[in-house]
Amino acid sequence: MMRTVLIVATLLLGVGAVMAQQDVAVQQQNLMKTQGKSMYGVLGKMVKGEIPYDQAAVDTALTDLGGEVTKIPTVFTPNPKQDVVNANFGSSQKIWQNKADFDSKVPPVTKAIADVKGKIKDAASLKVSFDAIQEKCTGCHETYRVKLK
Numbered sequence: 001m002m003r004t005v006l007i008v009a010t011l012l013l014g015v016g017a018v019m020a021q022q023d024v025a026v027q028q029q030n031l032m033k034t035q036g037k038s039m040y041g042v043l044g045k046m047v048k049g050e051i052p053y054d055q056a057a058v059d060t061a062l063t064d065l066g067g068e069v070t071k072i073p074t075v076f077t078p079n080p081k082q083d084v085v086n087a088n089f090g091s092s093q094k095i096w097q098n099k100a101d102f103d104s105k106v107p108p109v110t111k112a113i114a115d116v117k118g119k120i121k122d123a124a125s126l127k128v129s130f131d132a133i134q135e136k137c138t139g140c141h142e143t144y145r146v147k148l149k
């Protein structure tokens, strides 16, 4: 009886640990998805002319993006050691082998966002700024993001 209880308890603990790890992976992915919403859902769509140019929306998206990006080093501190179930992208284990280098990819994004503030006045200037920021996002993605499907 005691043995069964112990085994069940151990199994439950195992399940709890797996779920906690999955939560970490989801939290990390959600941060990126939020950044994606400002970057591609707002700015990218305006660059492509899919939605009309809107100065207030541009300013809000940039402020939001700037805030989200600074959270990356902390949110990516724990290693979930697994991908989000059914996800398109995952995190490379290289992040946790070289966390200092991973973290060093964040300030260039913050700087790119700060540099374009006040310079965006229309769709054309937005495109230049969008490309400059995007290049810095890619600076991390090319090494640390894994395409799963």
Ligand code: HEC
Pocket (backbone or CB within 6 Å): 025, 028, 029, 032, 033, 035, 036, 039, 040, 065, 069, 072, 084, 087, 088, 089, 090, 091, 092, 102, 103, 105, 106, 109, 133, 134, 136, 137, 138, 140, 141, 144, 145, 146
């Ligand atoms: C310091 C590294 C780093 C920087 C900087 C970074 N990312 Fe990411 N990003 C990642 C990693 C790692 C993943 C994979 C994690 C995941 O999707 O679970 C990712 C995934 C993504 C995804 C895919 C999310 C999905 O649907 O799975 C989007 C969108 C994204 N990033 C947007 C951005 C944007 C926009 C920027 C720049 C403003 C940016 N990221 C900057 C590391 C970074």
